[in-house]
Amino acid sequence: MSAIRAEGFIPPGPADFNLPPLGHTKDTAPTFDFMGYAFFAGVTKPMLQLALSAILVFVFFYYASRKRALVPGKLQYIGEAGYGMVRNSIVRDNVGSExxxxxxxxxxxxxxxxxxxxxxxLFPGIQFPTASRAGVAYALALIAWLVYNSVGVQKHGFFGYLKHQTLPSGIKGPVLLLLIPLEFFSNIVVRPVTLALRLLANMFAGHILLMLFALGGEHLLTMGGAYIGAGLMSFVMFMLICVLEMLVMFLQAYVFVLLTAMYIGGALADEH
Incomplete structure (x- = not known):
């Protein structure tokens, strides 16, 4: 009997990350028609989140810096603390003071x-980490890849930069036949993949866990009886994972930018 009742629960999976275009229904196309032109066709929730996040970051730093004072207010203090953390502990320490x-x-x-x-x-009403979509994570990694490679080429020249990234200093002889392809693959090809994959996998896995405990807890509560205790425990786990995810989300943003700064610093270095 329990097995039959449990069949009503559909566990979350990768398909839950394929969000349909906004306004999409079974009977209507996801468009907004105005004077014969179709707008918003194919616009999805992650796309709007990307635009919203850019606006939020701009507005926050605009108001945090608009009325700068020697004795900062709360908003200016928070803005300066965030800016100083990235500037000093990430950028300066890894790119170099020059x-x-x-x-x-x-x-x-x-x-x-x-x-x-x-x-x-974790934000109510949205509850979808944008980087859990592969396209977002790999687009961010591609931007980082273009930046650190372009500054390396700008400093060393194209062939000089290839030599800088693939030829370890102080090593000679036949072993270079093995090292040069490995260094090229590691420094030029693999870096953006691992950069994106780390962010994507953490956001994807965390969101799956949150959905599992939230939906599973709801389903257990609706089953009633002896399942109520398990449902309440599932919601407790959901809250604990939310707290853990707050730390993981911060660390993934930190690590992504930290590695990007390290790659920039390596591209500008005089020796490999």
């Missing part, structure tokens, strides 16, 4: 952009 300031705007923006999109997974 070149780091030119990359501070990009890396500060990247950190808070990823952070806000990650925390969307």
């Amino acid at each position: 070149h780091f300031m030119r990359f501070v705007p990009f890396l500060v923006s990247l950190f808070f952009f990823i952070l806000v999109n990650n925390y969307f997974g």
Whole structure:
């Protein structure tokens, strides 16, 4: 009997991340028609979240810095603390004191952009981490890849940069036939993949867990009887995982930007 009743529960899976376009229904197309033009066709929730996060980051730092004072207010203090953390502990320490300031705007923006999109997974009414979609994570990694490779080419020249990334200093002889392809694969090809995969996998797995305990707890409560205790325990686990996810989401934004800064610093270094 229990097995039959449990069949009504559909566990969350990868299909839950394939969100349909906004306004999509079984009978209508996901478009908004105005004077013969179709708008918003194919616009999805993650797309709007990306735009919203960019607006939120801009508005926050605009108001945090608009009325700068020697004795900062609460908003200015929070903005300065966040900016200072990324500027000093990430960018300056990994890019180097000579070149780091030119990359501070990009890396500060990247950190808070990823952070806000990650925390969307816990925000009521949204509850979907944008980077749990592969397209978002790999697009961010591609931007980072283009930045650190372009600055490396700018400093060393194209062939000089290839030599810089693939030829370890102080090593000679036949072993280079093995090392050069490995270094090229590791430094040029694999880096953006692992950069994106780390962010994607953590956001994906965390969201799956949250859905599992939330939906599973709801289903157990509706079954009643002896299942109520298990349902309440499931919701307790949901709350605990939310707290854990707050830390994981912050760390993933931090690690993504930290590695990007390290790659920039490596591209600008004089020796490999």
